[in-house]
Amino acid sequence: MTSRTHADLVAAQSQSRSATSALAASWRRSMLKHGLDPADRRPPDRLSASELALRHQAMAGFLHVAGPQLDQLHDLVGLSGCNVLLTDAEGVVLDQRVLDGDAAQFREWGLWRGAVWSEAAQGTNGIGTCLAEGRQVTIHRDEHFHTRNTGLSCMDAPIWGPDGRLLAALDVSSARADQTERYNRLISAQVASTARAIEAMFFRSSFPQARIVLASDDPGEQSALLAVDKDDLAIGATRAARRVLGLEREGALRPRPAVDLLGRQGDLAGFDKAERAAVMRALARAEGNVSAAARALGVGRATLYRRMARLGITDHPGGLSQH
The missing domain is CATH 1.10.10 (Arc Repressor Mutant, subunit A)
Incomplete structure (x- = not known):
């Protein structure tokens, strides 16, 4: 697909009322809400060193917890030419793992520390769309909004903070021409698993004096965690636990007896x-x-x-x- 053809397709789909897919909705946001041009070939903006340092400082505890998990994920996908990225909730890349031999290529793409990959800045892309929609996404090659990004495959999962608010995005990006959608699915599953692990570990570190208990017996809800204090009061809950137990969606949790919460769903045993x-x-x-x-x-x-x-x-x- 030529550069002009891709830009024309994105423009047409963005303005079509009959296009109802999630991808079309993201393209529409990119063009109509954010005023972006799919043919714009400028690289992503990058924060200054001092601006990036301030963001690092604000999320130092989180980055410390996430670091070893980034190492493990890169050990699994790095040899295939993938770049592992961790961003904040605004799509700014705070940390990454990439092989030296692949670094120059990803730096040229703008997939580097300090780069801004929000949907408002770069249109439909793995990081930005994951954060905009608060869900796991894969944006494969020409699904990207900007023509300059159509050589990329990006697999992303959101990470929710202990307060239930969106905290970060975990991304694995590849610029290989032979990257298949089947391989993307395998990587995407690993990205989601790593994101949940980081989320759970940061939740535990945020309540160091509390007992951490599962709020659900459902094997698919392993990230539904409650923090219970010495008085058996639930004082914290992950995003998944808040959903399972019907708690306030975001913000500080109002302390309440843990047995009351767990008993409501038959989990008292x-x-x-x-x-x-x-x-x-x-x-x-x-x-x-x-x-x-x-x-x-x-x-x-x-x-x-x-x-x-x-x-x-x-x-x-x-x-x-x-x-």
Whole structure:
């Protein structure tokens, strides 16, 4: 497809009322909302070193957590000529992993630290469209808005912050002419898995004193995590957990009893199992002495007896005693 033909196709689809695909919607946003020209061949804007340093500083904790995951992802895809990129919520590339032999090519494309790949700046592209729509996307070659980007294949997944807001995008880009859509699907699956891992690890690091529990038994909801404090109050929830439990979509979580949240979806058994294990450990360490176990748990003896009754603890291998 020639440069002019691609630009003409994008322009036609952007203004067609009958074009209803997600791709056409992104092209339409790029042209009509953001006023971009698909034939524009200028490279992406790049932040100055000082501007980029400020963004790094603001997200230092997140970048520290994400770094090892970027290394692992690049180990899997780097030898095939792929570039691994991590951006902020505005599409600015903050970190990357690329082989030295491929670096010059990707720098020429503008896929480099400090470059701005928002949809408002570059039109339909993996990073920008992922952030604009808050979902996993693959933008393959001539699906890009700008003709200059049609040599790229970009696989992206969003990363949500502990407050439920969009935090970053994880991208794997390839400029290989023989990059197939089938191979893109394999890479896309790995990108999504890595994005969820980064999201979960950053959530855990954001609540270092809390117990982290799964909010769902659904194997497809492994990123649905709750942070529970020492008083058994849920004080944090991932984006997935907020959706599963019907919590506020964004912002600080209003503390509430974890058993209330988990009980609403029939997940109390898993929570009780953890509490029962904690009580049994305390009793074992106290050699069956309920008073000593209660002191170790920081509760009164009567409170511990009530919890034991609720949890079905009526005996202990070492025998129970009150004193």
